[in-house]
Amino acid sequence: xxxxxxxxxxxxxxxxxxxxxxxxxxxxxxxxxxxxxxxxxxxxxxxxxxxxxxxxxxxxxxxxxxxxxxxxxxxxxxxxxxxxxxxxxxxxxxxxxxxxxxxxxxxxxxxxxxxxxxxxxxxxxxxxxxxxxxxxxxxxxxxxxxxxxxxxxxxxxxxxxxxxxxxxxxxxxxxxxxxxxxxxxxxxxxxxxxxxxxxxxxxxxxxxxxxxxxxxxxxxxxxxxxxxxxxxxxxxxxxxxxxxxxxxxxxxxxxxxxxxxxxxxxxxxxxxxxxxxxxxxxxxxxxxxxxxxxxxxxx
Amino acid sequence: xxxxxxxxxxxxxxxxxxxxxxxxxxxxxxxxxxxxxxxxxxxxxxxxxxxxxxxxxxxxxxxxxxxxxxxxxxxxxxxxxxxxxxxxxxxxxxxxxxxxxxxxxxxxxxxxxxxxxxxxxxxxxxxxxxxxxxxxxxxxxxxxxxxxxxxxxxxxxxxxxxxxxxxxxxxxxxxxxxxxxxxxxxxxxxxxxxxxxxxxxxxxxxxxxxxxxxxxxxxxxxxxxxxxxxxxxxxxxxxxxxxxxxxxxxxxxxxxxxxxxxxxxxxxxxxxxxxxxxxxxxxxxxxxxxxxxxxxxxxxxxxxxxxxxxxxxxxx
Numbered sequence: 239x240x241x242x243x244x245x246x247x248x249x250x251x252x253x254x255x256x257x258x259x260x261x262x263x264x265x266x267x268x269x270x271x272x273x274x275x276x277x278x279x280x281x282x283x284x285x286x287x288x289x290x291x292x293x294x295x296x297x298x299x300x301x302x303x304x305x306x307x308x309x310x311x312x313x314x315x316x317x318x319x320x321x322x323x324x325x326x327x328x329x330x331x332x333x334x335x336x337x338x339x340x341x342x343x344x345x346x347x348x349x350x351x352x353x354x355x356x357x358x359x360x361x362x363x364x365x366x367x368x369x370x371x372x373x374x375x376x377x378x379x380x381x382x383x384x385x386x387x388x389x390x391x392x393x394x395x396x397x398x399x400x401x402x403x404x405x406x407x408x409x410x411x412x413x414x415x416x417x418x419x420x421x422x423x424x425x426x427x428x429x430x431x432x433x434x435x436x437x438x439x440x441x442x443x444x445x446x447x448x449x450x451x452x453x454x455x456x457x458x459x460x461x462x463x464x465x466x467x468x469x470x471x472x473x474x475x476x477x478x479x480x481x482x483x484x485x486x487x488x489x490x491x492x493x494x495x496x497x498x499x500x501x502x503x504x505x506x507x508x509x510x511x512x513x514x515x516x517x518x519x520x521x522x523x524x525x526x527x528x529x530x531x532x533x534x535x536x537x
Numbered sequence: 538x539x540x541x542x543x544x545x546x547x548x549x550x551x552x553x554x555x556x557x558x559x560x561x562x563x564x565x566x567x568x569x570x571x572x573x574x575x576x577x578x579x580x581x582x583x584x585x586x587x588x589x590x591x592x593x594x595x596x597x598x599x600x601x602x603x604x605x606x607x608x609x610x611x612x613x614x615x616x617x618x619x620x621x622x623x624x625x626x627x628x629x630x631x632x633x634x635x636x637x638x639x640x641x642x643x644x645x646x647x648x649x650x651x652x653x654x655x656x657x658x659x660x661x662x663x664x665x666x667x668x669x670x671x672x673x674x675x676x677x678x679x680x681x682x683x684x685x686x687x688x689x690x691x692x693x694x695x696x697x698x699x700x701x702x703x704x705x706x707x708x709x710x711x712x713x714x715x716x717x718x719x720x721x722x723x724x725x726x727x728x729x730x731x732x733x734x735x736x737x738x739x740x741x742x743x744x745x746x747x748x749x750x751x752x753x754x755x756x757x758x759x760x761x762x763x764x765x766x767x768x769x770x771x772x773x774x775x776x777x778x779x780x781x782x783x784x785x786x787x788x789x790x791x792x793x794x795x796x797x798x799x800x801x802x803x804x805x806x807x808x809x810x811x812x813x814x815x816x817x818x819x820x821x822x823x824x825x826x827x828x829x830x831x832x833x834x835x836x837x838x839x840x841x842x843x844x845x846x847x848x849x850x851x852x853x
Binding site for chain 2: 239241242245246249250251328329330332333334335336337338339340532534535536
């Protein structure tokens with residue numbers, strides 16, 4: 239059944255179009271930045287964008303920060319919101335159930351496919367933006383490397399013990415957000431962590447959309463419902479008078495993965511982010527299961 | 538094969554199915570008839586574990602539904618309301634996908650089973666076109682093929698004739714007959730009386746959620762003990778057979794008499810001109826109209842019998 243769900247996921251044009259769009263936005267931004275050499279000043283604009291001119295290898299982090307607020311959650315909400323409601327609207331839900339595919343098994347397979355999609359999308363952005371960064375912005379592009387280069391190369395010798403080849407040490411040390419250098423190995427490790435964190439955050443979105451998908455009759459309704467939750471959360475996150483509930487909002491710690499690029503890693507928000515998403519995933523999956531398992535399928 | 542006891546389904550205040558006791562025996566070709574909105578589809582969905590009963594019990598092939606649905610449904614092929622498929626995939630890909638999704642979908646025999654089912658459903662020449670380009674009739678055939686891929690012991694078909702042209706209807710009828718002869722029990726629901734009349738051995742009639750009749754078709758269609766007479770001398774007939782004439786409509790009469798031949802002989806002897814005479818056999822349509830009200834797609838009060846003389850005449 240899981241293989242069946244994967245097959246359905248990857249034979250749909252929508253899957254590929256959304257991944258292409260998600261990867262396309264960072265490409266577009268990279269082209270503009272590379273052509274104009276005008277990145278937002280540090281501390282402004284999208285995270286990491288100010289740093290990528292000095293080192294294209296940081297571009298995956300910048301790209302993730304670009305797609306995280308809208309593109310990624312929208313595509314995840316669409317895929318997850320479609321999972322049950324789409325089958326119901328298409329009439330195939332009843333044929334799957336009488337095939338018979340148990341309702342729990344169906345939900346688990348859907349979750350598996352959604353998780354695969356999230357991971358696929360996040361990894362696609364990461365890999366393509368790394369290539370974009372290296373090719374368009376350069377691994378320490380000649381024009382841009384000058385200013386922050388001092389910070390990058392100076393203490394580079396101190397932390398570069400992990401780098402295998404001495405010759406590329408200078409080139410492969412990357413400035414972290416805190417100004418301290420990272421080796422390429424460290425960077426890869428932290429990007430991996432960030433990918434994991436973002437994937438878990440998106441699973442929180444997916445769980446909400448999946449639950450709504452078992453409730454709503456239309457896939458669009460479920461996806462929009464999940465996005466409405468996110469938008470509401472974003473509004474409340476910035477509202478001082480809502481500070482009591484802010485720690486529990488789904489989007490509160492979405493950007494905590496940026497802390498992976500600090501030296502040393504600033505774990506507090508990351509841990510809270512993981513924890514809050516785990517709670518959202520657990521609660522909404524349980525609700526989705528309870529609803530689907532007891533629901534009359536009349537579509 | 539299928540037994541329900543006091544099966545009831547309520548949606549809020551609406552009772553869709555009310556205390557239904559159905560009994561489908563092995564080898565039956567059972568036709569569930571009823572006007573639109575009489576609860577046929579809800580009943581079929583309950584038999585398949587899609588809709589949960591408010592009260593009552595369902596047993597399919599000896600096991601309780603919905604508790605053992607996952608075990609029982611392996612041996613059941615089903616068509617629920619309309620067929621459905623993934624529109625971006627070909628018919629064959631749809632069948633493969635569905636086969637791989639559940640139990641009894643042995644990968645080694647899949648190709649052979651799918652080819653067989655497509656052939657049975659009249660889609661042997663199917664190409665790689667996606668299902669979204671299929672005609673309604675092709676979709677219906679594909680749905681039928683999907684129900685046959687795992688060689689079920691029981692077929693539960695909701696409105697199998699929908700969207701089929703006369704050829705398709707005839708093919709389907711023949712297919713179901715053949716399957717039934719090879720041991721498959723068939724349960725189908727339909728509002729098409731002629732279809733049920735031609736292919737079922739036993740019928741149940743559902744009206745406003747209640748099973749108002751369940752009988753062998755042969756019993757239902759036994760002679761009614763009346764004779765239909767068409768005579769230019771209808772007035773004389775009425776005079777001769779006073780008391781036995783139940784109804785008179787122009788030249789046509791309904792006469793209570795056990796033997797049409799004997800009655801004919803008597804009338805002719807009396808010099809009555811008889812242009813046609815035959816024992817009255819109720820059509821299924823009459824039976825259905827007699828025991829059901831109007832469907833819920835007709836707005837207004839239920840018009841029972843709707844002034845059809847034949848129906849009134851056959852009312853006991």
